[in-house]
Amino acid sequence: MSIHFLFPKPAFSAGNNDQKDQDGDVDMFVRAQRDNFESKVVTPGQVITADTQYMRGHGTYLNEEESSHISSVAGVVERVNKLITVRPLHTRYTGNIGDLVIGRITEVTNKRWKVDINSRQDAVLLLSAINLPGGVQRRKTEADELQMRKFFAEGDLLAAEFQGSFNDGSTSLHTRNLKYGKLRNGSLIVVPPALVQRCKTHFHTLSCGVDVTLGLNGYIWVSKHSSKNLDELDPEAIYSNDNEPVDRSTRETIARVCNCINALSRHFMCITDTIIAYAYEASLKYPVKDLLKLEAMEFVTTEVRHKLSVVRSIY
Amino acid sequence: MAPVLISALEADYILKGIDDNLRADGRGRLDYREVILETGLITQAHGSARCRLGEGTDVLVGVKVDIGTVDIDGTEEEVATVKAKRGRVVCNVECSPIASQQFAGRGADDINNELTQMMSRVLNGPQGGLNLEKLCIIPGKACWIVYIDALVLDYAGNIVDTMFMTTRAALFNTQVPKAIIHDLGDGEVEFDLSEDVEEWERIEGWEHVPISVTLNKIGSRHIVDATPLEELTTEAKLHVMVNRNGKICGIQKSGSGSIEHSLLNEMVQTGRSLGQNLIISLDKMLLQEEYDINEKRMRNKPVEKLGFFAAT
Numbered sequence: 195m196s197i198h199f200l201f202p203k204p205a206f207s208a209g210n211n212d213q214k215d216q217d218g219d220v221d222m223f224v225r226a227q228r229d230n231f232e233s234k235v236v237t238p239g240q241v242i243t244a245d246t247q248y249m250r251g252h253g254t255y256l257n258e259e260e261s262s263h264i265s266s267v268a269g270v271v272e273r274v275n276k277l278i279t280v281r282p283l284h285t286r287y288t289g290n291i292g293d294l295v296i297g298r299i300t301e302v303t304n305k306r307w308k309v310d311i312n313s314r315q316d317a318v319l320l321l322s323a324i325n326l327p328g329g330v331q332r333r334k335t336e337a338d339e340l341q342m343r344k345f346f347a348e349g350d351l352l353a354a355e356f357q358g359s360f361n362d363g364s365t366s367l368h369t370r371n372l373k374y375g376k377l378r379n380g381s382l383i384v385v386p387p388a389l390v391q392r393c394k395t396h397f398h399t400l401s402c403g404v405d406v407t408l409g410l411n412g413y414i415w416v417s418k419h420s421s422k423n424l425d426e427l428d429p430e431a432i433y434s435n436d437n438e439p440v441d442r443s444t445r446e447t448i449a450r451v452c453n454c455i456n457a458l459s460r461h462f463m464c465i466t467d468t469i470i471a472y473a474y475e476a477s478l479k480y481p482v483k484d485l486l487k488l489e490a491m492e493f494v495t496t497e498v499r500h501k502l503s504v505v506r507s508i509y
Numbered sequence: 510m511a512p513v514l515i516s517a518l519e520a521d522y523i524l525k526g527i528d529d530n531l532r533a534d535g536r537g538r539l540d541y542r543e544v545i546l547e548t549g550l551i552t553q554a555h556g557s558a559r560c561r562l563g564e565g566t567d568v569l570v571g572v573k574v575d576i577g578t579v580d581i582d583g584t585e586e587e588v589a590t591v592k593a594k595r596g597r598v599v600c601n602v603e604c605s606p607i608a609s610q611q612f613a614g615r616g617a618d619d620i621n622n623e624l625t626q627m628m629s630r631v632l633n634g635p636q637g638g639l640n641l642e643k644l645c646i647i648p649g650k651a652c653w654i655v656y657i658d659a660l661v662l663d664y665a666g667n668i669v670d671t672m673f674m675t676t677r678a679a680l681f682n683t684q685v686p687k688a689i690i691h692d693l694g695d696g697e698v699e700f701d702l703s704e705d706v707e708e709w710e711r712i713e714g715w716e717h718v719p720i721s722v723t724l725n726k727i728g729s730r731h732i733v734d735a736t737p738l739e740e741l742t743t744e745a746k747l748h749v750m751v752n753r754n755g756k757i758c759g760i761q762k763s764g765s766g767s768i769e770h771s772l773l774n775e776m777v778q779t780g781r782s783l784g785q786n787l788i789i790s791l792d793k794m795l796l797q798e799e800y801d802i803n804e805k806r807m808r809n810k811p812v813e814k815l816g817f818f819a820a821t
Contacts, residue, residue: 197541197787199794202819298514349514378518381533382738435517442529449535456534460564482535486563487543 200488232273235283236265242278253280283462287313287387287411289365293356294396296377296409297367299346305339307346309354312387312411315364319346319354323368325375327433345433351377351415353407373397375432377407379440380417383452385459387412391466398467402447402474406467414465416451418444446482450474453485454494461495472498513611515741523742524728532739538732539783544674546794548682550816556683556712559816560675562734565665567608568672570657570679574686574712576646577654596644596652598637600628601659602672608664624672627761628657631719631750632676636758638717639680646688647698653685655712666736669748673721674791680718681795684709719750719758720787722780726768731776733783747776751784753792 231243242254244262253267265271269282289295289311297309300316308316324345326338338345346352353374354367369375387410396408399419407415418440440448454473458465476497480490523533530537542563551557556572579593602624604617612620631637644653657679659672687703687710703709724731725743735743744766750759760777762768768776805812 197790198543199790200543200545201798202545202547202815204813204815205818298516300514347517350516351519376518377516379522381519381522437518437521437525440522440525442531445526445529445531446535449531449533453534456564483537483540486534486536 198487203488231271231278234271235269236271236280237268238266240265242271242280247276248273248278249276251277251279253282254278281388283388284386285388287311289313289356289359289411291356291358293392293410294353294374294407295356295367295411296351296353296382296407296413296415297411298413299348299350299352302342302346302348305342307342309352309367311365311367311409312384312413313365317356317365317367318360319352319367319369323357323366323370325369325372325432346376351382351413353377353409353415372432377415377417379420379437380405380415380448381452383414383416383455383459385412385414385455385465386462389459389462389465390414391464393466398470400451400467400471400474402451403444404447404451406451406470408465408467414455416448416455418448450477450482450485453477453482457485457491457494458498460491463495463498469498469502472501476501513741515738519738520742523739527727527730527732527739532732534736536734538730539779541734541787544671545819546674546678546791546798547815547819548678548795548798550814555685556679556681558675558678558682560671560678561663562667562671563665563736565663565736566667566671567661567663568668568675569660569662570672570675571660572679572683572712573656573658574644574653574683575656576651579645579649579652593649594645595641596654597641598629598632598639598655598657600625600632600657602628602661603659604661604664604668608661612661612664620668623763624659624669627669627748628659628672628676631673631721631759632657634759636717636719636750636752636756638714638719638752638758639712640714643713644685646700647690650698651700653688655683664737666740667723667734669721669723670734673719673750674787677715677718677720677788677791678795680712680715683712683715685712716792717752717754719752720784720791721748721750721759722784722787723748724776724780726764726766726772726776729772731772731779733779747773747780749777749780749784751781751788753785753788755781755785757781 236242242263242265250256250263253265253269254263255266257264263278265280267280267282269280272279272281295311297311297317299307300310301308305321307319309319311317354369355374357366357368359365390408390410390412398406400406403419405417405419451474454470454477455465458473473494476494477485484490526532527538545561548558550559551571554571555574559569561567602621604612604620606613646652657676661668687708688700689703691699693699722733724733724747725735726745727742743764745762745764745768748761752758802812
């Protein structure tokens with residue numbers, strides 16, 4: 195019931211890049227990387243290289259005298275042969291075909307839905323691209339067109355796959371798989387899209403008993419574990435607007451995972467299922483609501499970093 | 510990005526969670542998020558403060574005091590005589606479009622108006638706290654006008670509470686220049702502003718300025734400090750303004766739902782007790798900050814206001 199007040203904290207001093215270990219040795223690999231501009235983090239207006247042999251890609255421009263490449267966004271420099279690009283850290287989601295995204299319906303229009311996927315434009319979900327109840331291969335009828343809200347109404351959250359782009363740059367989605375569709379029994383967390391890595395599958399079940407769906411556009415859905423096999427899923431029920439009952443301990447676990455993901459995103463760490471699992475274990479020290487506090491978040495993220503460095507040093 | 514839409518399934522999940530006293534982020538119904546507070550970050554203003562609630566809602570308040578004429582045109586004589594001997598408070602609240610997509614373009618006009626009126630009503634009202642009589646320089650002619658400008662920089666729910674907390678902190682930080690009155694005889698009075706910054710005084714009555722507690726009715730329960738998704742499932746909101754002595758200085762209801770009589774009573778009492786706790790913590794924090802600054806000054810150490818360069 196009590197409220198906590200804090201003072202603001204100063205930023206870290208950016209001078210200690212040379213970390214000496216106990217023998218006083220400096221990691222030369224890091225030093226070598228820094229002399230080469232690849233993987234360097236740059237800010238808008240910073241000079242990337244004065245070498246004009248490179249071609250400039252997205253996120254760069256040539257200065258007035260045409261003598262050096264300057265970055266126009268805040269991000270990481272990437273080089274492919276002679277092409278320099280800067281991949282921004284905070285950017286809208288730009289999709290690739292086959293990506294799993296989580297979206298929210300913003301509009302219901304003629305034979306299609308407009309879906310917000312945290313991108314520059316709303317994506318389009320065609321009526322012909324969803325699973326219709328009554329059999330996966332059923333053809334759409336006129337009645338379906340008139341009852342589109344029966345499937346997805348405004349505000350609904352769904353998991354879909356990126357199908358392709360239209361000529362004007364807008365993207366199209368499909369949910370033609372029983373694992374896609376309306377999301378239920380859980381809550382949504384929004385993180386920067388750059389933190390979600392592409393991997394084999396985006397539907398994870400954590401050992402603590404919750405399902406995490408990592409949308410590549412930065413929307414993450416944490417929900418109660420659905421133990422139903424995909425074949426047993428009733429096609430009628432996939433569009434229902436009812437939640438299953440969620441008991442208190444599952445709710446707590448979901449809240450804990452949500453707070454962990456939040457802590458990771460605040461400290462700009464990658465989000466994958468193993469990292470979430472590490473963060474979850476580290477967070478068990480605190481009660482769930484204390485994970486909203488800054489010191490708890492810092493503890494969790496330092497623990498995760500520590501575990502990751504341990505794992506890396508083994509390989 | 511704050512959502513403007515919510516799905517029925519999410520709303521149901523939130524509703525059931527609140528029923529069970531376990532919200533989506535693990536808080537109980539009456540738990541607040543952490544607040545990061547700093548005062549005095551705007552050097553050109555007479556007083557300023559910035560509050561960040563959770564990692565979301567960010568409100569910056571600047572207070573400027575300016576000489577103005579007393580506004581008694583068109584009021585009856587009794588009211589005019591009272592007004593002639595007081596200063597006044599002019600509030601302005603602006604929700605910046607960077608806070609949320611729903612504030613872009615004209616979207617913020619309604620909420621700006623609502624918040625401005627709310628602040629104005631409370632601070633100019635009889636329970637506003639500030640000693641308006643002390644702000645009068647020459648009765649009937651010149652007075653101090655306190656301009657309070659609040660800017661909402663980021664939105665993650667619960668703007669009203671943050672706004673009032675920050676205003677109280679900014680008023681704590683406000684220093685009013687001293688006006689020296691010269692009596693020229695024949696009823697003519699003139700005044701001058703003292704050049705000495707040391708003679709500036711803290712605005713009187715800041716400790717009686719009320720803060721607000723917003724209670725959101727969801728289902729049959731109520732919560733404080735709602736996140737944007739919780740605010741979308743709210744049927745009715747009750748803003749309860751409480752001052753240091755536990756007196757209720759204002760109540761405002763918004764939202765299209767209704768509140769039953771017994772629930773209304775309960776909500777007001779909850780708001781009152783939470784409000785008092787809030788004021789105690791806030792005051793402790795403000796006094797601690799001032800003490801730290803004075804300590805640093807005494808030891809000749811530089812006093813740094815982090816302002817927008819703070820890491821957290």
